[in-house]
Amino acid sequence: MSFPRDAGRVVIVGAGLAGFSAAQTLRSLGHEAPVTLVDAEPAAYDRPPLSKRLFANDFSLEDLAFSSPEKLSQAGIDTRFGQAVEAIDAASVTVTLENGEVVEGDTLLLAIGGRARSLTVPGADLPGVRTLRTFDDAAAIRAHVRSGTRVAVIGAGLIGAELASALHLHGADVTLIDPAETPLQPVIGSLLASHLHAMHSLRGIRVVTGLTERIETDGEAMTVVVDDGSVIPAELVVVGVGLVPNIELAAAAGLETDGGILVDEHYRTSVPSVFAAGDVARLRDSRGVLHRREEHWEAAQLSGQHAAHAMLGVDLPVRGASWFWSDRHGIHLEASGRLHGDGEFVVRPGVHPAVFLVDEGLLVGVAAIDDNNTVRAARRIIDQRIPVVASDLADPSFALRSMLRAERAKTRNA
Template structure:
């Protein structure tokens, strides 16, 4: 049967990528994106330029309204309440129904709440949407005190972004240093040390309760120490949004289960982005990913599968982050057994490489080293064996090692 219509539930990067790729691959049928926020927008700026006011709502849109009109992509502002996969029908909260040949779930995730007393207080902030960023920005006034629970990528970015507002920031995490699995211990230590060097108070501890009264919030730690703050932001990851899939009878396991073409356990439904999780043909469940690039990759894969094209081949996973004026990038995996190679600059770790037990490059992370990370990605993808001494030598151009 010729594919004549596709409905995409969710307007984040993964959902938008499905639409863009479908049109790029020659699909001319009816194409609809449904999202509560309307026109799709980019999420990473929410903790950086958008929060700082350097970019507007229009600036962070993934494409302008004219693009959607020119490419005949209908934008429906609303929330899907039910999915009927046999019919290819989605039912919106207001009763509207949209039926298509295929449905793509790009539902993303919801902010993970702290499972402690006070963790679900309405005044405890999260950062997933533009509205969340607007609310946070309104509280960042000179002399205000912001407590951030979770010093991962989002927490670190917000801590950095809050300082120009004149706010005092305390960053709380149970691990010292955070981000070791992402960038390795050497860079993790350097990055975490940037917080106190820039005026952020760093506290290592486990929160056990949050209370609020007329004087503000109090975060109590397992040690008994109490931190007072005007506002509390929790950034400890997300929970995949699978309620729609579950109610429709699709299989889920910490994500909506999909095959390598992003197809769910119902042939009419695909799932992409943060909420999807690949189950290989042999039953192996891959780890669910939450990165921006992963959203693009899964969107591109689903689009190819929908139109019957060969599935695209994707390289090693890649991420980036910004804090305190430096840019961080990572590719591949920095965990697992094997050797660690550190390339220094000015006496500090600048690029860290992870070799697997076979001596092949498995991962790389860098501070202000985008070119190095791109070269490392080629080395990983092409399975090029490299000399560890050359990796450690800053005088050697990594691009030469990637040829």
């Protein structure tokens, strides 16, 4: 099968969701040339369960894997798992592995993600201080925690909050530390962020607001000292304060980087035969404006799929409003679009409030708890730019799907 662009042999560095999705999409589109997935990890696996389900009975690498080695082979996807990449040569499109093997290609996709950000405070390098990014990280935390284990989780964003919930459910004595009084406020708005954050205290998790100043040790016990004066004893400290993009290989190969590997709207880097996707990619649009990197699950999946289209030179699918989810304390949060910046916040009351952002008569963002139907309908309304009325959004009895039905009827009768 021929395509507008001859991608030839494709080498994908990084077998996380973006890299795996790209490999799958290349095959589903009919690309027949060799595709090779390279990763230092032992398998291509899903990461969200690392913070949500690490204490589940069926928690295993096999259970998290996107696909088995046999199925990958059947799909014609070659793998080099368990091998870190030492260097890439963008000009010759070659990848050198730590064992000395050189993997040759015609097109290279960098989906190398990032690593957990470390604290830069005294004691951050103590043996009992851990981060959560890989399966091995999760397995180490799981092995260390028993009922009553004192755990300090530093960082109350998505991963920290989910991990605190999982630890508490497993019986650990958890303290959650964050400098922000209301984490996630820029992402889902102050009302819902406050509602979510309050769940920690209600479940028995100690919440401390402040900056970690240092971590001290006395034998096996540690103490986390916070700038508000709190002194928190712990047998385990887990740091969840964000992600550092893995740009070093790209920078050494001469690719443009700036807080990520810079790509255009077609996921192309500054070298035409090299593309980038997932957490490590940062869009520089046609106006030269640098966008924030996206670090959510669906964003990684879509960027991998779209990068596959771009590598073959075919039109990219239309991308709708962004979407992410989080699970903690038995509830399921979903959000789509933007919930910051210009516009009017609208609240739909309930056991858990839903929030909307309306800007110039158009819905631009939504977040809700345990209400997939509302978020799904709102996302379609955002994508279709259907005008909304704030009072309808605020009415719990008003079904957003009725707006979609009305819009379809209007289109049919036009």
